[in-house]
Every structure is written in C-alpha cells, then in structure tokens.
Amino acid sequence: MVRIAPFARLPRPLRWAARVLTTLLVLVLVVAIAGAGVVVWTVRQSFPQLDGEIRLPGLAATVTVHRDAYGIPQIYADSPADLFRAQGYVHAQDRFWEMDFRRKTTAGRLSELFGASTLEIDKVVRTLGWRRVAEQEIALLAPETRKALEDYAAGVNAWLDQHAGAADKSLEYAVLKLTNGDYTPERWTPADSLAWLKAMAWDLRSNMGEELDRALTAGSVPVDRAEQLFPGYPFDRHRPIVTGESGAGTAAKGMTRVVRQAVPEQARALARTAEAMRALPALLGTAGGDLAGIGSNSWVVSGAHTTTGEPLLANDPHLGPRIPSIWYQAGLHCRQRGPACPFDLTGYTFAGLPGVVIGHNHRIAWGFTNLGPDVTDLYLERTKGDTYQFRGEWRAMETRVEQIKVAGGAPVSLTVRSTGHGPIISEVLADAGRAVPGAAAKLGEQPPDLPQDLSQGVEVALRWTALDPGRTADAILLLNKADDFEDFRAAAAAFEVPAQNLIYADVDGNIGYQAPGRIPVRAKGDGRWPAPGWTGEYEWQGFIPFEKLPYVYNPPAGYIVTANNAVIRQEKGGPFLTGDWSYGYRSQRVVDRLEQAIAKGKVSVETMQDIQRDTRNGLAPLLVPHLLRVGAGEPLRGWDFDQDRESAGAAYFNAVWRHLLRRTFGDELPDSAQPGGGDRWYEVIRALLDRPDDPWWDDVSTTDRAETRDDMLTAALADAKAELTELLGDDPSAWRWGDLHTLELTHETLGSSGIGPIEWLFNRGPLRTQGGKDTVDATGWDATEGYQVSWVPSMRMVVDLADFDRSRWINLTGASGHAFHANYDDQAELWADGQTTPMRSSEKAASADAADTLTLTP
Template sequence: MRQVFRWLMRIAAGLVVLVVLAVGLVYFLASQSLPDYDQTEQVTGISGPVEIIRDNANVPHIFGETDPDVFFGLGYAHAQDRLWQMTMMRRTVQGRLSEVFGARTARIDRLLRRLDLYRLAQQSLAAQDDYTRAALEAYAAGVNARLSEINEKALGRGAPEMFLFNAPMAPWVPADSIAMIKLMGLQLSGHLEEEVLRARTSLMLDDPARLLDILPDAPGTGIAALPEYAQMFPGLPRYAEGTPPDDDPLSPFPKRGLAGASNAWAAAPSRSASGGTLLANDPHLGFSAPSTWYLARIELQDGGVIGATVPGIPAILTGRSRKLGWGITSSYLDDQDVFIERVNPQNPDEYLTPDGYKPFETRPSIIQIKDAAPITLTLRWTENGPVLPGSHYKLDTVTPPGHVAALGWTALTPDDTTMSAAMDLMRAGTVRQAITAAEKYVAPSQNLMLIDAETIAFKTIGAVPRRDPQQQSKGRLPVQGWRTENRWQGRQPYASNPEFISPRGGILGNTNNKILERPFPNHISYVWGDTQRINRWQRLMQARQVHTRDSLVEAQLDTVSFTARSLLPLIGADLWFTGEAAAEGTPERQRQVALSLLAEWNGEMNEHLPEPLIYAAWLRALQTRLIEDDLGPLADDFKHVDPVFIERVYRDIDGAAVWCDVRRSAPKETCTDMARLALDDALVWIGEHYGTALESLRWGDAHQATHDHPVLGKVPLLRYFVNIRQSTSGGDNTLQRGRTSGEDPNPFLNVHGAGYRGVYDLADPDSSVFIISTGQSGHFLSRHYDDLAQLWRRGEYIPMSLDVDLARAASEGITRLIPR
C-alpha cells in the first residue's frame, strides 16, 4: 500500500511539473509578441526618421519629417498593439472568418459576401485624393513593417491568439483601411431591422392604429398614416418565427437597440468661464476587449492632432488640433431601405423593374471553410442593391413567395470618399473649413460637432438618399422594388443637411435625439436613438450661465434618469401610500418596501443603490405584460423598454391604454392592475436572482460592463484573464449611458456605451482630457491591456496634451524607425 501511495505521489508530482512547464511554455511563447516600445528599428518605406514616444498611458505621439512618414508610424503603432483586432476586422469585412473558425462563422461570411463591402472598398480607392492615397499607402507600409519585424525576429506571431488559431495575416493594403470604415458603417446601421420589425408588427396587430404605440415616433409633429403592410403584400401570415438571430460575438450585425449612439455638446466663448470654446464627446459602441478605440497623437505638417482612432484606419476620428476640435454622434439618418423584388415566374434569373424584367447582376464567390468543404455562393444584385438571404433579420417573414429582398444603402457605393473627408478634417483650421471638408463624407452618416477659437457648430454629414415624396412607406417599411416612386433618385445636396452655426444661446448638443421637424422626404429620419437623455442634458446646460471643462465632464458622467423621474409617478400613481400594512414575508409587504424605496429615490442610477434595479426590473416586467397578449411570440423581439410607449399607454394617448387590458381574459384589467402585477413579477425575479433583502441590492451587480474578448471570452478559465468586467452606474436612458443587453438570463448587463470620452478646451488646449474603456494594448499579458479600465469606470481621464516634452518626461518608451 505504501508503495502504491509513493507511486501515486510521484505521478501527481510529475503531472504538476508538466502542467507548470506547459504553462511556462505557453506564457513564454505568448509573451514573445509583447512589443518592445524602447528600440531602434530599420524599416523600408519611410523617407526619414520616425519617432514614436509612448507616454505613461501608452498613448503614442508620432513624429516624422513628412505626413506619409507619420502615417507610417501610426500603422506601425496600431500593428504593435492591436494586430489581432485588425486581423479579425479585416477578415470580417472580407467574409473570411470561416477560414479560421470553421462552420461556426459561415453564416456571417455569407452575409458579408452578399453585401460585397470589401470589393466596394477596393473600387473606392481610386476615388480618393492624392494626399489620402499617399497616407493609406504609407499606413499600410507601416503595418507591414511590423509584420516583417515579427517574422524576422520570431516575435510570437504578433499576438497570443495567433498561436491558438491558424490565422496567417496577409500584408495590409490601402483598400483594407477603407473597408474598416464600411465595417463601422455596418455596425452603426439599424434601419433595415427597424423596417422588418415594423412590417412584422403591422402584420401581427389587429388594430393598425396601435402600431404607433409600440413603435412610436419621437415626440413632435406626427406624420401621415402608413399603409398596412398586408395591403402591399397580401397573403403573408400574421406571424412567422423566422431564423433566429446570429448571437456569435464575432458578428458585426447589431441587434436592435445596439447600433450606434453617442453624446456631444459644445459651449461658445459667451457660455465658457475661460472665454474659449469647449467640446465634449463620447461615442457609444458595443463593449469589447480591447476597446474599439485607440488613443493617438500624430504630428502633421499642419500641426499636431490628438484623439481617438480605430485600428486599421489612419485618421483621428474624434479629437482636436491646436485650432479645431470635433466630435461625432450617430445621426440616425435613414440611409437604408428594403426593396421587395418580384422574381420572374418564368425565369428565376430575372426580376421586375419599372421597365420590365431584367436579369440579376450575378457573380460567384467561394467561401473557404476550415475542416469542411468550401461553399460557393452566387451573389445577386438588383438595381436597388444586393439581394439578401431571408434569414437576415428574419426578412423571410415579410417576403412573399416568388420575391426576394434587396438592400438599398448609402455605404454600397464604389466611389466612397469618406476616407478623404477624414483626412481633410484633421487638417482643417476653422469650423467653416471643417464643414467644407466633410462634404466628401458618404457613410456612415454622423452628426459632426465642431469648435474653433470663436465658433461652435453642428453639421449632419453623410449622403442622404433622395426619395420620391410618393414613396409608399416613407422609408419605414419594405416596399415594392419595381415601382418607380419607391426607388432612390440619387442623393440630396450636402447643403440641405441639417446645420447649426453659432446659435444665439451659445450651446449646442446632441444625444441622438430628434434634431429637426421637416416633412418627408427631407425628414432625415423617423427613427431616432434618444427621446430621454436630451431632457436631462437640457437641464444641466441651462442650470449654469457659464461652463467649464469640468462641468462638461460632469454632464458626461451624469447618471440621473429623466425617464425614471417621469415614468414612476405615472405607473405608480395609484399604488403609493395605499393599502394597509402587510405581514412580513408576504408579497404585499415586499411590494410596499419596493414602493417606499422608489418613493424616496431621486432617479440616480448609481451602481451602489438598490432602487435602479427595482425600477429597471419593474419597467421590463411591465412592458412584457402590456405587449405579450397582443404580440404573442413577437413580443420577444422587443427586448428594451420604450419609455414613449409606456407614457402613451399610461397617459392614454390616442386610446393607447387599451394595451392594459388582457384580451384573452374575461375581466377588464386596468393600467393600475398591470403596474401592480408587473411589480410583483419584478420582485419575484429579483428574489430568484439577487435575493429578497431589497435594501441590500446593488444595481452594479446586475449592470456590469462586459468588455469581453470576442474570440476567447467564452473559453473556460481563459475568460477570467481576457474579459474585463466592471460594476457600473448609468442605464439605458442616462447621459452616462450603459445600454443593457435585454437578453435573459442577465438582461441588465451593460453591453454598449461610451468606449471613449473626450473633453476639449481650446482656451487651454493642453488641459483637454480623454480616456478609453480598456487599455491601449490588445495583448492580454500586457499591463496596458486594462490599465485605463478602472480610471474609465471611476469617471477619471488622462491628459490630452500636444506637449512633446510632457510625453517624453514620463515615457513608456521611445521607438525610433529609421530608413533601411
């Protein structure tokens, strides 16, 4: 027995040694790809020395003798820190993920191939101006210089993920950077899904008047009645399940409510304590590790520029120079339409146009699948755009037999000059020059907030489709593609895009709210990203005669919910302070405790408070009860609470209180009944997930920011090293926006928000500040993988200075690139 025990101990010790050696070997191989920031490297592709000074937050400050040399340095720095991220983004837009991940990503690749974004990016290269083409070529050479260094010095393939996945990286080319912008456009677009959902809801509802309750317009002047979708395409079923959405974290197609969002506001000298202009910007995207954003400073011949870049794109997308500051918000411009095309019943290779049947434009495309046979697709285009599969956003549920769906989208243009616009914007010195530069911008449409020394301005940029005033659905439903009045007629003139320069009040702002009221087809959009945050923003801006950098920071970090303050008195009007005291442990007692907490709450969505969780769970349960009777299984597609819908119901606007009655029950339920029942539902759910001691709840336990690695984030054990999870304040409708997932079993996870925050003060430019939500490095063994994450969570920032001596004084390292 003793001998057996001795051998078991030897075996166990041997296994431990093997595990330690294996872990050590993995760590050694993975650590080889950690970049050396303090080195001198001979490279090909520059005309003179390039210096990359990395400050103590690992923000590169890049200097060169010419602008192309500076862009070379930016490409090199991006490849040092975010090579895997760049590889995945390029493979995504090319439709080549399945070469690495197998059949798991075949559906994503099919969709990207059908959109043909990469081929359009290649074609758009010829449309760029000479300066932009030179910048793109130099940037690509910088990326490739890092690839050559990795290969020559055996630097661990450039990223730890390269060891786990056989993902050889081809040299970077200029078209790749243009394709990155088109990929961002895809991630920021939501009108296609809105049109399909509106059509499905129209088919499901017995009363067409109720469509504007559940899918309400932003407050303001109403519009003419929409046609019933069933009238345009008779014979469609009331409800069809459709293909489930693709939940793969590598999918670039946003879920409803999770496309782009943002905040930006500016103050003129008359409203600034310093007498200079101020600008704050925090664009919102889905969280990931590393962040989408990467901080950088580049020193061009026209002067220094500093702000946020996206790896793969050689431009500061939001930031400042010494003379100009700019920020971006999603405009929600209606830049997509779904066209239902009638296929020739006698020839499936043709579709109907206003001039009769015409052949589809077709082209074969082969998708290579790891460990499986390749897939051959036939890509089809109509005059309206590419034909999409019925599985995409459940298009098959609104497409009649004998028809296919095609997508019209401004990003699907072969002469897209958006990259040239970004280059011109960085070199602009005044607001007027910046607005002129942005005329080249095509897609994705943005609101551009601008400041120079004296002026503040706002301009919606991007191509606006020119629609016929008689278009069947005013761009809100899929339409018959063969009718002339439904087709686009080119673009609206840039001068007609909304523009505000030097307003009398000295303050400009946008929270993705409705910005103007113009009749169709000059309306910009019927779907806006915000109806709530703008109210809180107005209150904060009007509360001060003059603003400072810190007051704009305070507004960025504000977590008070206007929505909670306005809705709770409505839905709980008949519940507060009514009824007798209930016994401990009963549902009635829990309800009274919850109502007592909410009655004294000021609407602040603070991570340490219980009230935000009670409120959020109550509103979610309430909307579910209101709509599931009328919409049936389609109710599952409404994953986020719409405050305007709740308000319409509880104010009984246009008879909307009818939603409170459960049609399938004999009694007639009131809205008070539904509020009480929903509160009980919410308290049961909270008890099952977080406990019954309501006073001890923490909103932050449910509202964790999910900076997850899109590839390794679900791998057991490894996920604890690559994912960055943080308890956070804010919510769906606060200025410090933390959009919740809406998905069970954790519907309140914070999945979408301000991955970048910046505040620019042109009275004292070097006092400007910025931050990203993770760290600069995409290498999970680097200390810069998450070193900015806690600062971001606490609402802190780092200096945004163009002072080279300050960067050099506490530098992480200095990389010197010299011509070979």
C-alpha cells in the first residue's frame, strides 16, 4: 500500500508535505464542525445508482445488472461488445479511484497526484517501463481481445462523462481536490488495462528476492554458509505437483552452477536494490515487501472422490491486504450463449481489466497459484559512463529521458539507461547495489578495473520476461470461453507472465493441470545468483517450448494440489524451471487432508472449505519437543499445533519462533537479509536442530564461549515470555494468537496519512485472524517486524461442477470502493471467520438473489 504520512513519523515509502497534511486536518475539523449532514452528503455523493435505468451510450441493446445483497453484479447482455462495455461501466461505478490510482502507479505518474514524496516509486516504475511495454502489447493481441479492451474502456469513459465533479466520483477525489485542485482523471485506454498485468507480474516475479538475498548473505558470511540458508526442496517429505504416477509432463533439470570462491567485499552497487524493491511490493499489494513464501493454494478433486459425483475445485490466492480488496466479484453472461456471444462467466475480476481472471464458465472452472519459475536475472555490468562491456568490447547503452510531472513542483527528468540485458536498476533498487560483494564472491572473480565504489564501475541490469511485450490478455479471454482441456491448454499457451500454476475441472468429470509461461533457457548458470554480464556466457538462448512444460490430465490419484510447491522432480532430460520453490508445507498438508477425507468417505464442498481453513503449523511437531526438552512449559505443553485465534500455544510458539530467528541469525546477516520466518527457514532450522554445535547457533557478538543450539532455544523461550507478558499479560493461559495476529484493512493511499480522522474515514479493522505464514490458511507475517498480518488469502472459492449455483466464495473486503457504502467491508468479518457466501451464476438464481436490478439502455 502507499503510505502517506506526516513528516514527524516519516514511515516509508511515501511522505506528503507537512502543509498538505495540515490542510487535510483542517478540512476534517471544518467538516466536523459543519455538522453531520454535510459529512453524510459528502460521503454519499458518489454512491452509485444500483437500480432503475441509466443510459449507457454505445450499447446495441439493453443490459441487465442484478446485484445481490453483497453488491456483487451479474451482468446479462446480448453481445460481447455490450457485455464488456457494461463491465467497464460497473467497475467504474464501484472502483474508479482504485482504477485511476493503479494506472498512475503502473505508468510511474503517482507524483502527479501526491507530489515529490512519490518520486522514488515513479523513478523505479519508469525505469522498468511497465507502461511502455503495455503500449507495445496492444498490437500483438488478437483482434477480439483488442475489441474487448476498447469496449471496456468505452464503458469506463461513459461513466466518467456522467461524473464530472470530484465529489461525484468518490470521497478520495473530494479529499485530493483540497491539495491538488487541478487534477482531473484522463479518459481510460486499453493500455491502462494492460499495464496492471505488469504490476501483478512484479508482485509474482519469482526468485528475484532470493537471488538478492543469496548475494547479500554471501557478502557477510562465506559462500558455503550462505548456501546453508537456501536448502533444496524436500522431495522426500513433500510431493511435487506432477508426481511419477501421473505419467504426464516433463522432468526438470538443473543447470551448471557458478564456481564458488569468496573474494573480499568491495562493492555497493547491488545493495541499492532492496529498499526500493520492498517499497514497490508494499505499493502493489504484498505489504512489507516480504515476498518469500507468498503464493496461493489451489486443488481439484475428481468426481470419483466427491459427494456430488463431479469435480470440486478450490482456490485462494495470497496477496497483500488492502481496502478495497484487489479482487472484484462479478458475473458476465450472454443471454443466449453461442458462437457470436460465447461468454457465461462467474468469478473474480480485476477492476480495470475486461473478463474474468479466476472462476468458471458454463463448462469449465479454473484456478491459479504462482508457479514461480526463474524469469528474472540480475546481471553485473562493467560500465564507463553510458557504455558497458560485452565480450571484450564497449557498447553504447540505450538511453531515454523520462519527464515526471510533480504536483506542486517542477518536473523531474530521469535518464533511463539499458544494456542488452535490460534496464540498469542499481540506482533505483537499493539492494541490487548492496548485493555486489556476495555476487562477486559467488562468481569467484573481480573485474580488474573494479573501484572501491562499485556504483561508478559496476552496475546491475535486470532481465525479466515481463519487460518483453506479450499476450497474457489474450489468455484471459481464451480461458473465459474454453470448452474443454484442449481449449484450456491453448489459453495457457498464451499465458506468458506472470507464470501461474493453472488447475482445471469440467462438467464431464475431467481434472487437469498446466504449467504455462515464458521461461528462459540459459547458456550457463541456473539463475540463482547475479551473473557477470560482460562475459556473454550467461545469456538467455530462448524460452522453453510450451509443449515441454509440465501438465497432468486425470491423474490416477484423482486429485491435483498446487501451493507454490515444486512442480516436478529435477531429473535429467527436461527443462529447468527454478530452484527456488516454496517448500511444500502447505501443499503436503492439503494432500494429507484430502487423503484422510477420501479414506473416510467422500469429499464435499464443506470438506474443501474446511481444508482452506486449516491452521496446523508444519514445523511445530519437530521444534516443540526440543523446546519442551530445554524447559518450556505451558502453554506449549499439550498444544495441538493448530494456530486458531484462541490458541495460547500458537501465540507462545510464534513468539518463540520469531526470537529464535533473531537470536540465531541476527548477529551475522545484513538487515535486508534477515529471516522473515517462512518455510525456507523451517528447512534451515530443521537441519540445524540435528547439529547442536553448528556455527550458526553461536552469537558472534559474545566472546566468552560459543553458544549452542540449546542456548539459543532457552534464550528464545525467555525472550518470547518477556515480550508476551508485556503485550498480553502475565497469565500465559490467557494469551491468544488472535490478539497478536491482527489484520488492519488499510486504504492504499489515504489510509496511512497519519491523521486519525482521515484514516478513520477509509480504514477498517483490526480483525483477529488465525493461521500463519505457511499454514494452509496462510495469513502471512514478517518476523522482522512483528505479528501483524502482511498478506492473506485474498479470496476463497470452491466451485461445484455438479451445480455451479452451489459453489461458494468470499472476498476480503467487499464489492464497493466507496467508504461507508454498505458493501465497502461487508465480507470482511465473514472472511475472518472462515465463512463464505453463495456463488450464483444462473440467471434464475441471480434474479432470485437480486437486491437491486439496474437496466443499462442505449
């Protein structure tokens, strides 16, 4: 989320000028004095019309919009043009501020709204060039997709034409007008829609964080010790997605490793990458910038194992929390489905993009989790001014000048420099510079002309598949009208970035899985460490052909589970996808729960939902006996390893876990590589528990003796008890995980202003939550910062292929983006309680559930 805070607090990444915040505070006080009637009028002015009739120019025929009690629209039209035009209009009704903010973000134009405080973010986005790539993609798309984007934009613009005033659009514009009265939103364009896919690709960009962490860590400790902190996937304990029994897909193969040899630390160029890199994910949805372990759950069960006799499909993508939620639930239906109008959809959409991203049509259902292939490489570049060395010769960089407009100030010029590998990012992404020493250590060589300040002689370029124009927007519409697995795979072939695990089920009883994406083939190296760009040895030689990517169709087990775990064992003979998977704690727990349910009988919709709410901690059964051995008592004694909201054991265990990580690694790792507490660290600690005298246990800041495993365990118990006594009281039996593990639903722009009345207008919460970072109910938290929730199951869905109207779903917040609207946060408490609502799709069911019906007329 964007943080806009007063100068006294100065949290990252955004700061408004003190005069702006003072003006806002005065506004709040004036409005309060003016009386409740003015407040109500201001808030309600932008609420959309949900029933009756509205004229929508350009329609060929009337469009009906049924909304249920949660404000979720089901749109019925006679043609794709009318359907997508109406979708654009309805999205704008509920979410235009969010849409406008997103397009300013992805174009690197936030400073036009918020002034100089957002220049850092704008510079990063302009350097990456998301908007430029999106504009280039339009010509590559199928005519049908371009037409859908144009029709959608026409619907958005029709709404804009009808809502000229600031207060007519949303409360946010009324507040913004006081400090930036000249701002008027531009008309919507297809490129505005496409650019958001780049933002999502950045959030789900695979192992770039791990690549930086490895290099940063190797700059502080020997490379072999750094490698200990990045263990391999535990195939002996956690199954991959595609198992040997499936007989489908392609095995993965490791690539040549770079020679290990440490050299002295001399560089700072890579290290300038992490701070700004952390700022961008916080802006785009993965709060705190801690991407390690973030992902999603999805699984599908064949009718042979279900109570309905047809498949059941579950999905819950994990993204950063904010209000409104990143997802917008909707239905898109042709009144008479056929070749001329093939859409009959219900699912989750992005406000700003036509079509349904996750959901079902009349025949198939699909879900996503992050595949996480290695599609980013960092290249160390030898540079002199605007030239770089490549295979013994000096080449001119490609340069361009970006003009960034700044509200209340003069425009700022930014020169973007690119090598043949991609844009130079070490000046705008802070940790890229700091990681150079470790990268040099891993490479085993140092450029002979390397100065002490590497920012003047070695810089870092980013190669990333999302910076090449692609066709992912085609894939969404192809999925939306797919009839069978063959159509589904054809859609997947166009799904280039971000590469996702795609699961499938159809009304004929089939289930399947496909790994898509543009995944590079490297001449040398495995992409795990920054590579020397000047040698020409580590170039991308192309991309893995789609037909060689793993897939599964009707596996003998009768179910498929994906949760960012390894796709397939890395065996000889196939393409290399990545070495940095999530470690399979969530996926194996889902497998275990499914097999238990199948052994007892049949899997129902309720079973699927219960598994989505599973909170068992996968490390606790191993670690708790060690803690009990060194003296831990209540509430760990007798704890069942579940992390429900009322659990005292979960509160104590997670506090111990946090302090154990700090005690064990805080003395040797750099700040930007400190452990956030995900399942990679589960595997690290698992191995260290068998080595009580491993050097990692030793606190290097003490000199009297070398600390051991049991010293660290004992100290972590004491630290946790002291912290929880201060936070929750001195009675351990009264400690509650839900009192620590809370979720604030924060508005991504005005919600962190630092002014209480402004935050009160837009923020909601806190919500007491259960689960944890690597439980199936994945409510993530960062051990370096505290126990507050930083990413969540952004929605939950279970689709019943026997009767789509019996499907269930929930969103994190609500359909509306208008503060104080009844549908602004009406799903939040349900979400926190693990509940869902009916996911209707048929016109009969939608009509019966309709709380409002709006007719859009030509």
